[in-house]
Amino acid sequence: MILLFLILAGFLPRAGTAPALNYGPPPEASDYASGIPVITYHQITLHRSTYSATPARLRSDLQRLYDAGFFLILPMDIDDGLSRVPFDRRPIMITFDDGWEDNFRYVEEPDGEQLLDPDCALAIVNTFIEEHPDFGRGVVFFISWDKVPFGIHTEEKLNTVLDMGHCIGNHSADHLSFTKIPPSRYHEQVIPALVSFQHRLGLRVSDINVVAYPGGRIPSGADAESTLASMEFQGRPAVIQGYLVDGAVSSFKRIYEQEGFGEYRISRIDMALYSVPRLLAWSNIMVKSNARPSLHDDLPWRP
Ligand SMILES: [Zn+2]
Numbered sequence: 001m002i003l004l005f006l007i008l009a010g011f012l013p014r015a016g017t018a019p020a021l022n023y024g025p026p027p028e029a030s031d032y033a034s035g036i037p038v039i040t041y042h043q044i045t046l047h048r049s050t051y052s053a054t055p056a057r058l059r060s061d062l063q064r065l066y067d068a069g070f071f072l073i074l075p076m077d078i079d080d081g082l083s084r085v086p087f088d089r090r091p092i093m094i095t096f097d098d099g100w101e102d103n104f105r106y107v108e109e110p111d112g113e114q115l116l117d118p119d120c121a122l123a124i125v126n127t128f129i130e131e132h133p134d135f136g137r138g139v140v141f142f143i144s145w146d147k148v149p150f151g152i153h154t155e156e157k158l159n160t161v162l163d164m165g166h167c168i169g170n171h172s173a174d175h176l177s178f179t180k181i182p183p184s185r186y187h188e189q190v191i192p193a194l195v196s197f198q199h200r201l202g203l204r205v206s207d208i209n210v211v212a213y214p215g216g217r218i219p220s221g222a223d224a225e226s227t228l229a230s231m232e233f234q235g236r237p238a239v240i241q242g243y244l245v246d247g248a249v250s251s252f253k254r255i256y257e258q259e260g261f262g263e264y265r266i267s268r269i270d271m272a273l274y275s276v277p278r279l280l281a282w283s284n285i286m287v288k289s290n291a292r293p294s295l296h297d298d299l300p301w302r303p
Pocket residue numbers: 097098144171175214215
């Protein structure tokens with residue numbers, strides 16, 4: 001009787017009540033912290049032009065991004081919920097547009113041996129990620145076929161890029177802006193580019209399913225995304241992600257909540273116009289967490 005009184009009065013635990021577990025503060029998971037910056041370069045050269053960056057600039061950008069706690073992701077990581085990204089790192093995707101020769105160049109030694117030009121984009125990236133293995137590995141080369149991709153030896157170079165663990169994306173057949181042609185003609189830019197890739201890569205063409213729109217834009221309200229989403233090449237979706245150049249930072253919220261088509265409007269930042277220090281000052285870049293409260297807790301940036 002006394003026991004029943006104590007239970008009713010709340011002094012003793014009742015069956016079925018478990019003590020509240022304290023996992024500590026939740027990881028930072030707000031929109032504020034969920035930015036997925038995707039940056040883009042074009043030519044990497046000492047010859048300055050509107051869209052170029054110097055080899056020294058690329059090296060210093062990589063170092064600054066590494067020092068700021070970033071981790072390299074590839075397009076497939078966005079579909080995987082960024083599960084490859086270590087908990088104490090924040091994701092970044094690095095892309096190179098057009099397939100310029102200075103992105104992947106060989107230099108000939110006096111004895112005739114072909115060596116990777118240490119100042120080409122590929123060599124700069126490879127050297128940095130070999131020296132910093134915790135930076136992740138892999139960047140994206142978006143290739144357009146209005147010129148010879150990488151200047152020369154295209155077949156060997158495209159295969160080598162994939163062998164090295166980097167990603168190749170589709171930057172169209174003729175580099176025509178998708179705002180200047182109707183969506184009904186997008187396939188004329190997407191599919192012939194895939195045929196060109198297939199001639200050099202064979203079955204590996206199935207790895208190429210993301211598009212960077214030439215000129216960096218697609219029209220809104222013109223069925224652009226649904227047209228891209230319905231396009232097929234050899235029985236597979238021809239385009240599963242599309243990349244703009246709009247100087248913004250995408251988030252999972254933006255990618256997954258735009259009526260199902262957010263993956264066709266992933267933002268990119270043109271590094272000819274922005275600097276890494278400026279990028280780091282933006283509040284929508286993902287904030288690093290101090291610790292993961294529990295192994296069973298979601299990573300803070302899961303969709
Ligand atoms: Zn381009």
